[in-house]
Amino acid sequence: MSLTERAHELIRQHFRDPGISRELAVDATCGNGKDTEFLARLDFRQVVGFEVQEDAIIQTRMRMDHLGFTNVGLILDGHESLGRHIPGEIDCVMFNLGYLPGGDKNLTTNEVTTLVALKFATDMLSETGIISLICYPGHPQGLQETKAIQRWLATLGAKWRIQMKKSSTSNEAAPILYAITRRKSITPPVPTRTAPPVTEQSDPDSQTTT
Numbered sequence: 588m589s590l591t592e593r594a595h596e597l598i599r600q601h602f603r604d605p606g607i608s609r610e611l612a613v614d615a616t617c618g619n620g621k622d623t624e625f626l627a628r629l630d631f632r633q634v635v636g637f638e639v640q641e642d643a644i645i646q647t648r649m650r651m652d653h654l655g656f657t658n659v660g661l662i663l664d665g666h667e668s669l670g671r672h673i674p675g676e677i678d679c680v681m682f683n684l685g686y687l688p689g690g691d692k693n694l695t696t697n698e699v700t701t702l703v704a705l706k707f708a709t710d711m712l713s714e715t716g717i718i719s720l721i722c723y724p725g726h727p728q729g730l731q732e733t734k735a736i737q738r739w740l741a742t743l744g745a746k747w748r749i750q751m752k753k754s755s756t757s758n759e760a761a762p763i764l765y766a767i768t769r770r771k772s773i774t775p776p777v778p779t780r781t782a783p784p785v786t787e788q789s790d791p792d793s794q795t796t797t
């Protein structure tokens with residue numbers, strides 16, 4: 588199973604509970620639209636895809652139209668501008684980083700804009716939402732980006748659960764999949780009022796219970 592398929596499986600499993608909100612999903616790097624199609628099939632009320640290459644947006648639009656999805660919006664803009672286009676909470680964000688397979692390798696994601704988008708995505712993630720992130724440390728820009736992301740992940744703190752999967756454990760250059768979710772907040776139990784100790788009274792017939 589490829590790492591992309593594993594990302595899909597993870598997201599599918601996450602949303603198998605019908606009670607989990609499926610209002611909005613974002614494909615932060617829609618490329619030719621395979622991940623966008625996956626999200627559209629998951630029955631989100633709305634799916635929005637971001638991509639910097641116009642050709643890729645056209646390909647994805649054709650794909651969506653061909654499949655008859657009417658709930659998919661595509662934005663020709665970098666995911667670093669998510670905040671300008673997405674006004675509210677997001678239930679699922681997919682980042683499949685790097686460059687388009689078979690396309691121009693210079694048009695690759697980079698750590699500066701990816702981190703801006705990731706910070707926005709975590710800020711806007713709904714309580715039951717999930718972010719999937721595939722990093723490609725096998726090329727120089729991808730390695731730099733992966734390291735920056737790993738440093739940022741390490742700062743996220745205990746409120747977040749981060750799962751990591753690698754396609755090959757022994758290979759440093761192997762792609763890495765991260766899944767980021769909020770930890771469920773555990774409400775501390777309401778303390779029960781304990782009765783104060785009964786103190787000896789000077790009057791044996793009177794008992795105070797304050």
Ligand SMILES: C[S@@+](CC[C@H](N)C(=O)[O-])C[C@H]1O[C@@H](n2cnc3c(N)ncnc32)[C@H](O)[C@@H]1O
Binds near residue numbers: 637640643665687688
């Ligand atoms: C690995 S491909 C994505 C594959 C895609 N999800 C699919 O299913 O076909 C990475 C894509 O990110 C795009 N990209 C690069 N920088 C970007 C940015 N700042 N915002 C959005 N997309 C970007 C590239 O143009 C490329 O198409």
